[in-house]
Amino acid sequence: MTKQSDSRMWGGRFQEQTDAFVEAFTASVNFDQRLALVDVQGSIAHASMLNRIGILTSEEFDSIIQGLSKVLQEIEKGDFKWSVQLEDVHMNIEARLTQLIGDAGKKLHTGRSRNDQIATDIRLYLRDEIQACQQLIRQFQQGLLDLAETHADTIMPGFTHLQVAQPITFGHHLLAWFEMLERDHGRLADCVKRMNIMPLGSAALAGTSYPLDRNYTAELLEFDAPSRNSLDAVSDRDFAIEFCADAAICMTHLSRMAEEMIVWSSAQFNFITLSDRYCTGSSIMPQKKNPDVPELVRGKVGRVNGHLISLLTLMKSQPLAYNKDNQEDKEPLFDTLDTLQGSLRAFADMVPNIQVNKEAMYQAAKQGFATATDLADYLVNKGLPFRDAHEVVGNAVAFAIEQNKDLSECSLQELQYFHTTIEQDVFEVLTLEGSVNARNILGGTAPEQVRLQIKQCRKLIE
Ligand code: ARG
Numbered sequence: 001m002t003k004q005s006d007s008r009m010w011g012g013r014f015q016e017q018t019d020a021f022v023e024a025f026t027a028s029v030n031f032d033q034r035l036a037l038v039d040v041q042g043s044i045a046h047a048s049m050l051n052r053i054g055i056l057t058s059e060e061f062d063s064i065i066q067g068l069s070k071v072l073q074e075i076e077k078g079d080f081k082w083s084v085q086l087e088d089v090h091m092n093i094e095a096r097l098t099q100l101i102g103d104a105g106k107k108l109h110t111g112r113s114r115n116d117q118i119a120t121d122i123r124l125y126l127r128d129e130i131q132a133c134q135q136l137i138r139q140f141q142q143g144l145l146d147l148a149e150t151h152a153d154t155i156m157p158g159f160t161h162l163q164v165a166q167p168i169t170f171g172h173h174l175l176a177w178f179e180m181l182e183r184d185h186g187r188l189a190d191c192v193k194r195m196n197i198m199p200l201g202s203a204a205l206a207g208t209s210y211p212l213d214r215n216y217t218a219e220l221l222e223f224d225a226p227s228r229n230s231l232d233a234v235s236d237r238d239f240a241i242e243f244c245a246d247a248a249i250c251m252t253h254l255s256r257m258a259e260e261m262i263v264w265s266s267a268q269f270n271f272i273t274l275s276d277r278y279c280t281g282s283s284i285m286p287q288k289k290n291p292d293v294p295e296l297v298r299g300k301v302g303r304v305n306g307h308l309i310s311l312l313t314l315m316k317s318q319p320l321a322y323n324k325d326n327q328e329d330k331e332p333l334f335d336t337l338d339t340l341q342g343s344l345r346a347f348a349d350m351v352p353n354i355q356v357n358k359e360a361m362y363q364a365a366k367q368g369f370a371t372a373t374d375l376a377d378y379l380v381n382k383g384l385p386f387r388d389a390h391e392v393v394g395n396a397v398a399f400a401i402e403q404n405k406d407l408s409e410c411s412l413q414e415l416q417y418f419h420t421t422i423e424q425d426v427f428e429v430l431t432l433e434g435s436v437n438a439r440n441i442l443g444g445t446a447p448e449q450v451r452l453q454i455k456q457c458r459k460l461i462e
Pocket of ligand 1: 028032088114115118322324326327328
């Protein structure tokens with residue numbers, strides 16, 4: 001007795017229907033339909049190659065192309081009926097294609113497996129999405145440079161241990177953020193370099209007996225090369241882990257910026273004001289304006305770090321080659337992309353539009369003896385060894401604390417009590433402007449350096 005044809009694409013050897021719960025439990029279509037566009041791109045390239053090597057006739061090829069573009073239209077319009085019975089994006093699309101064009105549709109999967117197909121799809125997808133992340137980083141960096149230019153001379157306290165350390169320029173601080181993002185951008189570029197290898201043609205795991213022209217397919221899909229080892233190609237998810245690691249580092253950077261903005265916008269600091277459209281109020285305390293966006297971004301690092309650990313754990317101890325475990329790579333990956341892109345988009349718009357309270361920054365820099373190091377440097381110029389100068393200034397600071405005034409408010413006579421070489425010109429050194437201007441060295445905080453750095457940074461991101 002022959003069995004009735006099975007609606008499941010792999011149903012040939014099965015006697016029993018899949019349990020409905022298991023069907024839903026194993027299906028990925030609810031989340032991998034996000035790959036529809038790249039899945040079709042991959043299929044078009046594969047079909048072109050099959051046509052080129054004579055496995056598909058030109059008529060079959062043409063009808064596959066037409067069928068696939070109809071499928072895409074349906075998906076874009078929201079008319080496509082995704083079916084959990086068809087398990088994943090690949091089989092949903094192929095089934096609809098065959099429904100539309102008949103037997104030619106059934107030939108598309110020649111020399112291909114879902115294992116090399118999915119490994120190719122995610123790479124294609126991630127490649128584009130990483131580029132989008134990089135563009136957002138560039139946009140954010142651009143905004144930072146513009147704001148840094150406006151604030152090349154704006155003085156604020158620089159901190160170590162969150163204690164006032166030395167005066168710096170706000171432009172200099174913003175350029176530090178720029179550098180973090182520049183490394184993030186570079187890391188993503190590195191990730192794409194290793195990722196841009198094409199698994200297609202590896203088939204299920206061992207390669208295929210059809211004489212596929214893998215170089216041609218790779219060229220069509222703009223991969224740098226076809227993969228060398230089919231077992232590795234279908235099972236490797238390093239690129240996904242790598243991307244999540246890059247994203248976790250970038251999110252960590254954003255959380256550091258977030259933290260500073262949250263502190264700076266508090267009433268105690270009052271250095272900056274965030275635009276109303278990035279804040280919300282409290283339902284009970286009428287006076288509140290909460291920095292929700294930076295807080296959320298700070299919080300979202302948690303999920304991205306979690307996704308990185310998920311992927312590492314997913315791959316740990318997996319034997320070669322493809323295993324169904326790998327289907328679990330998508331949700332963490334997609335959520336990482338959404339989170340990173342959302343956070344970058346928010347910051348790229350929010351940060352360049354912050355209002356800066358220069359006066360509050362300046363006053364804060366005057367607290368905490370930010371120019372004490374300058375006094376020590378002054379004494380070194382007068383011939384004291386640095387350690388001795390450090391000691392002298394320490395004594396002077398203790399005196400000033402006792403008198404409840406800044407070093408610059410001490411009289412010359414008072415200062416001379418700590419060291420006789422101190423002269424009238426010390427007061428120039430003790431000003432905030434004198435302090436930042438003195439650090440006119442490559443990488444330093446002086447306004448002149450900041451302007452120079454901005455020029456170099458602009459060239460870098462051109
Ligand atoms: N949905 C699967 C995944 O995401 C596609 C590959 C399935 N391959 C298989 N042999 N079951 O990994």
